[in-house]
Every structure is written in structure tokens, then in C-alpha cells.
Amino acid sequence: MHVTSSFAAFNSSDELKPYQFDRRDVGAKDVQIDILYCGVCHSDIHMAHNDWGFTHYPIVPGHEIIGRVLSVGTDVTQFKAGDLVGVGCMVDSCRTCSPCQNHLEQHCEQGMVMTYGSPDPHGADAITQGGYSTQIVVDQHFVLRVSESLDIKAVAPLLCAGITVYSPLRQWGVKPGDKVGVIGLGGLGHMG
Structure with missing residues (x-):
């Protein structure tokens, strides 16, 4: 486990506050990312305010993530430490159902795993926590390479x-x- 500093909503009305939590260890197919920038999407505000009625607190929002790879799992071949990468609104899916097999993971029949607020398939009784934090661990399938030629602080909202x-x-x-x-x-x- 990696102790991670973040900003989280603890209820539907207060401002975000500092929060520390444990990120899962890097698995064989995972990429650990040092978060440099994270955009602010209105969905983050909806989740923090529990506008949709399914927020579990504390919640660390943020799904427009840009950062540098810190480490990779033993089965990762597409990324290495130091690479500039991004993560969007999804961090996992079953990858075996028909939609997943056709690059439509957002329609996963077992339910896609959102960057934050979803049951975490890698942690018992835990929910995923997002990019308003110092680092994140994500399956390589949901990590995107970002060009070094771009203004990285402007890239996050593209995700x-x-x-x-x-x-x-x-x-x-x-x-x-x-x-x-x-x-x-x-x-x-x-x-x-």
C-alpha cells in the first residue's frame, strides 16, 4: 500500500479537505503515476455534492489526470518510469464481455470501474479514489501516452x-x- 495525500469531500456541503488514504500496490499489469495536473470537471462537483445520490464519502474526485510514470508492474511493456501519461474517467472493466472486446469498455456488462466512486476490484470494501491526489495506480489498459510536445497543464481537460x-x-x-x-x-x- 502507498500512503497518498489528496483533497476529498467528506460530505455534500463542505469544501474539500486534506485526506490521506492507502493506494493499492502496483500489480503485474499496473502503472503507478505521479500526478502533475488534474482537470476539474463538473462531474467532480456533482459527485462531491452527491447530486446523483450514490456518493460514498470520503470521495477524492478527479478524472482528467496527467502525470509521469513512477513504476510499472512486471507485465507492463508499453510504459516505463518517466513517461508522460494520462488517465480519464475509467480505470478498469471486465475486458471479457462483448462490449469490452469491441473497445466499448464504458458499456461493460459487469460495470465499468470509474476513476473514483466505484467499488475497487483490487481492494476489499474500498472505493476508487481520483486524481485530486499525489499519485494513482491504474491498469495499463486505461493509461494513455501523452506527447511531450504538448502544454501538459492544458492536456488534462482533453481526457x-x-x-x-x-x-x-x-x-x-x-x-x-x-x-x-x-x-x-x-x-x-x-x-x-
């Missing part, structure tokens, strides 16, 4: 707002010159 706008544009074959509408003036609107 939620960015992909949320990009995905339907790609899905529907939008090309230069096409007209589209993006609803929202926050992160999605700005990314669009």
Missing part, C-alpha cells in the same frame, strides 16, 4: 471534455466545412 466532444464528431464522420452544434459554454463548448 473528459475533449473526448466527449471529439467522439461524436468522429462517430458521425464530421469533416471540415460541416456545420455542428455543441450545447454548453463550459468545458465541452470551449473544446468544441
